[in-house]
Amino acid sequence: MSTGTGGDYWKDKGLPSIFKHELLKRYLPQFGGMTGSQSQDKRVVYLDGYAGEGRYENGDPASTEIALRVASHFRAQHGITVECFFTEAQQKSFDRLHQVVEQYRADGVLAHARRGEVDGVLDTVIQRAGGAPLFLFLDPCGLVLPQNRLVDVLARQRRQTKPPTELLMNFSMMAVWRLGGHVRSPHGTERALQRFDDMCGGTWWREYFAEAAAPKAKVGAADRS
Numbered sequence: 219m220s221t222g223t224g225g226d227y228w229k230d231k232g233l234p235s236i237f238k239h240e241l242l243k244r245y246l247p248q249f250g251g252m253t254g255s256q257s258q259d260k261r262v263v264y265l266d267g268y269a270g271e272g273r274y275e276n277g278d279p280a281s282t283e284i285a286l287r288v289a290s291h292f293r294a295q296h297g298i299t300v301e302c303f304f305t306e307a308q309q310k311s312f313d314r315l316h317q318v319v320e321q322y323r324a325d326g327v328l329a330h331a332r333r334g335e336v337d338g339v340l341d342t343v344i345q346r347a348g349g350a351p352l353f354l355f356l357d358p359c360g361l362v363l364p365q366n367r368l369v370d371v372l373a374r375q376r377r378q379t380k381p382p383t384e385l386l387m388n389f390s391m392m393a394v395w396r397l398g399g400h401v402r403s404p405h406g407t408e409r410a411l412q413r414f415d416d417m418c419g420g421t422w423w424r425e426y427f428a429e430a431a432a433p434k435a436k437v438g439a440a441d442r443s
């Protein structure tokens with residue numbers, strides 16, 4: 219399946235990313251400020267589960283560097299630690315991400331870059347956030363984590379209101395249409411359908427896409443979500 223970040227994705231920011239990053243820039247400092255000063259050890263845990271490269275080739279900050287700047291500011295100005303976790307599945311993107319994270323670590327920001335699937339680090343992050351506010355940023359190009367997994371984290375492991383948990387998730391309609399089209403397409407694969415079932419928490423969506431008029435499934439097609 220396409221990761222959606224091929225081609226020129228990291229050259230400079232596409233329109234959807236401008237919107238996402240504005241949200242993140244405003245939302246994360248608000249959350250950190252409101253919750254960090256009240257938490258036991260003035261600590262907030264942050265996970266960017268689909269981190270990408272961290273910075274665009276033109277030097278503009280991507281989601282990773284936006285969060286690292288917030289963490290650096292909170293450390294210097296408010297004595298609040300924003301402990302950041304970043305996961306990235308693709309080796310090439312991870313190598314760039316790692317360089318960006320190392321720059322901020324050298325300045326004392328508590329940050330960890332992990333190569334691999336977000337699912338593989340989620341439990342570690344939840345554990346680290348025991349007793350601390352938790353901000354999750356999930357920004358996949360395609361399907362996000364299975365619904366059962368998200369429900370388990372949000373409704374079971376973090377069900378208490380304090381310390382608070384915040385989830386900012388990108389649900390790409392382009393990806394949904396692309397993958398949902400597998401229902402009608404002769405090229406659609408059962409594996410893709412099952413992954414979609416997992417994300418939606420059941421097969422209810424199949425009927426919807428079977429009837430809806432939308433672009434046909436294109437295995438490997440990319441979007442700039």
Ligand SMILES: C[S@@+](CC[C@H](N)C(=O)[O-])C[C@H]1O[C@@H](n2cnc3c(N)ncnc32)[C@H](O)[C@@H]1O
Binds near residue numbers: 238268270272282307
């Ligand atoms: C939309 S891009 C991320 C953009 C980034 N959040 C930003 O705004 O700067 C999604 C990234 O997630 C990575 N990825 C895809 N599946 C993943 C997974 N299961 N776990 C971690 N990273 C994944 C892709 O390689 C890609 O770099």
